[in-house]
Amino acid sequence: MTEMATVAAPWGRVLEGQVAMVTGAGQGVGAGIAAALAAAGAAVVVATRRAANGEPAAEAIRAAGQTAVFVRCDVTEAVDVQAAVNEAVQRFGGLDIMVHNAVAPAGRPGGVQYTRSDMIRPQIATATTASFLCARASLVHLRQRPGTLILLTSPAGVEGSANLPIYATVKATQRGIVKSLAREWGPLGVRVNAIAPVARTPAMDAAVAANPSLETRLVARTPLGRLGDATADIGPVAVFLASAGARYITGQTIVADGGGFLGL
Amino acid sequence: MTRDVLVVGGGDPAAALASELSGNVVQVAPEAEEVDDGFVDGLLRADGTEVDGLDLVVHALYPQQSRTPAPVEEMTADRWAAACxxxxxxxxxxxxxxxxxxADRHGTMVVCVPxxxxxxxxxxxxxAGLAEGLRVLARSLARSWGSDQIRAHAVTLHPSLFLASEHAEAAVEATALHDPALVRLPSVAEIAAVIDALADGRTTAGLTGASLVMDGGTWMAG
Structure with a gap:
């Protein structure tokens, strides 16, 4: 097992024999979570819109000795989401863990009145529509295990954002979805939680490029003094939430940001 | 000066609030998919319009699809879109x-959420997703509009103002451990008075991004 895999699975192979699907797993937080789930023993479906990053992400997991397959999936399309879930079930025999991480570009930083009109609905679709589609398609399988649904939200989805107001809004929407799905699916034994990460990712790099003071301000308010690592810092949170260790946790948002946001 | 107020939303709580808010109040109840970037301009430019500027916008647009319970696995994509x-x-x-x-009036936006x-x-x-999104939208507006001297708030209200009584009772029974501390829910007039105060620059000019829960002390959110 590689050093990174050891870091990503600090409790060992607690997900051995389980099957996970991770959307937006071609890079950033999604890739980190996919790698961590695989290192913990899960067979992982890397579901991304583009093979150009999805296939390499799956290959990297396989190269580390774990199990992964790439499936093309536009999470805003019901047919794609259903097909990806079907592929997971056919390949690996079921679905225990559904992670919806994919996110649409937020555009240039600025107030809501400055957001490009054509960049609003894609952000809504990738966050809320896709959360619905992933939930609906996976429930029939998750309730058989019973499994778990994890949505990736953001500290901005709690405290709001001056520069990314649409992003913050749709991320908050996902928190509402998590709380209500937890109530709806709890009697079925299916747990639903969210992770609100801050990590160094290509998206974060782009945000810093557009707003150079962002990283300095983020680190300055972070007690742990650094941005998170997608695989080593965020991935294990998903592993924990998917594991039996979290069997009594549902409806929660776990903020994994080094302590930067302490408003809950 | 009389305050110009726009209330967006049909049914309650929008209609009830429109009747209780102070000022020159106009209530509109568009279909959600009809609202575009020119929607507000269109209201102000229309012949016979009752407002020529905006001091307060109260947003409470909740389609019937949002207010009608349904399990996720039984919802179509179209219904999800209409509801959220x-x-x-x-x-x-x-x-x-x-x-x-x-910005012209140093006004206030208030979103009402269940x-x-x-x-x-x-x-x-x-x-629930829609409500949480709107609650944080208000915070984001407060952060980005503060420099324009626009304030933004969310006012969280009891489910009975949005849902049929049997659905509201079920939602409360499943979530609230306590009865209202005040032994009653606030009246619409009391809610409107709080929104009036939030829009009053003499008393609340230093307040923005607030998330007030007006449920009589039922839930006491952190």
Missing amino acids: DDPLEAAIRVARGAHRHL LVGAAGAANLVAL
């Missing part, structure tokens, strides 16, 4: 259209 995505986008479009007018967003509610997943 369309009204969420409509709120964003209203905010975009209102910005310039609120408690099910913060507390969660089975079979009301779309409504």
Whole structure:
């Protein structure tokens, strides 16, 4: 097992024999979570819109000795989401863990009145529509295990954002979805939680490029003094939430940001 | 000076609040998918319009699809869009259209949201998602509009103001451990008085981004 895999699975192979699907797993937080789930023993479906990053992400997991397959999936399309879930079930025999991480570009930083009109609905679709589609398609399988649904939200989805107001809004929407799905699916034994990460990712790099003071301000308010690592810092949170260790946790948002946001 | 107020939304709580808010109040109840970036401008430019500027926008646009319980696995994509995505986008479009007018008057935007967003509610997943999105939209507007001297707030209300009584009772029973501390829920007039105060620059000019829960002390969200 590689050093990174050891870091990503600090409790060992607690997900051995389980099957996970991770959307937006071609890079950033999604890739980190996919790698961590695989290192913990899960067979992982890397579901991304583009093979150009999805296939390499799956290959990297396989190269580390774990199990992964790439499936093309536009999470805003019901047919794609259903097909990806079907592929997971056919390949690996079921679905225990559904992670919806994919996110649409937020555009240039600025107030809501400055957001490009054509960049609003894609952000809504990738966050809320896709959360619905992933939930609906996976429930029939998750309730058989019973499994778990994890949505990736953001500290901005709690405290709001001056520069990314649409992003913050749709991320908050996902928190509402998590709380209500937890109530709806709890009697079925299916747990639903969210992770609100801050990590160094290509998206974060782009945000810093557009707003150079962002990283300095983020680190300055972070007690742990650094941005998170997608695989080593965020991935294990998903592993924990998917594991039996979290069997009594549902409806929660776990903020994994080094302590930067302490408003809950 | 009389305050010019726009209330966006049909049914309650929008209609009830429109009748109780102070000022020159205009209530509109568009279909969510009809609201575009020019929606607010269109209201102000229309012949016979009752307002020529905006001091306060109260947003409470909740389509019937949002208010009708349904398990997620039984919802179609179209119904999800009508219950969550369309009204969420409509709120964003209203905010975009209102910005310039609120900036002219150093005005206030208030979004009214049901408690099910913060507390969660089975079979009301779309409504809860919409509510939490709107609550944080208000915070984001407060952060980005503060330099324009526009203030923004969210007021969280009891589910009974949004849902049929049997659905509201079920949502409350499943989420609230306590009865209202005040032994009653606030009246619409009391809620309107708080919104009036939030829009009053003499008393609340230093307040923005607030998330007030007016449920009589039932839930006491952190």
